[in-house]
Amino acid sequence: LRSEHTETITTEKTISHVGSAKYTKKIVxxxxxxxxxxxxxFELYAKVTSSSGLSYCYWEYIFLRFGTDLTEGEIFCATDIAAGQSFTSETDTMILYSEAKYSDISDGWSAKV
Structure with a gap:
């Protein structure tokens, strides 16, 4: 099932967090x-700490794929990304996957392509 917020972006625009949704932005x-x-x-819900002391993103996060291998990437949540911080793809394509298990649990994120 494809989210209504999933899209391919080919022009400059501002994109932002959408409540409790799972979606993908393919930026070309x-x-x-x-x-x-x-x-x-960028202000998403705080990381969760497991009983073994490992901190990880669970309630909401973005997964950015910007390398030459688009099956790999980095996960960000909480305040992992500073306002003004940029990511540049190694190829002509970047994939942003966003997931939030609940709406209105954070201020969300916004970014300019």
Missing amino acids: APTCKKVKLTFTN
Whole structure:
């Protein structure tokens, strides 16, 4: 089942957190260019700490894939990303997957493509 918020982005625009939803943003730059994603706000729910002391993102997070292998990436939540922080793809494509298990548990995030 594909979320209504899932989309392919090919132009500059601002994207942002959507309540309790799971969705993917495939961001594609013009040929021979790279994608640059700059966060203007990022404040998601805090990390969870397991009984063994390991902290991890659970309630809401984004998974960014911006390397040459788009099956790998990095997970971010809480305040892992500072306002103004940018990510640049190694190819012409970047994938952003966002998941929130509940709505209105944080201020969310927004970023400029």
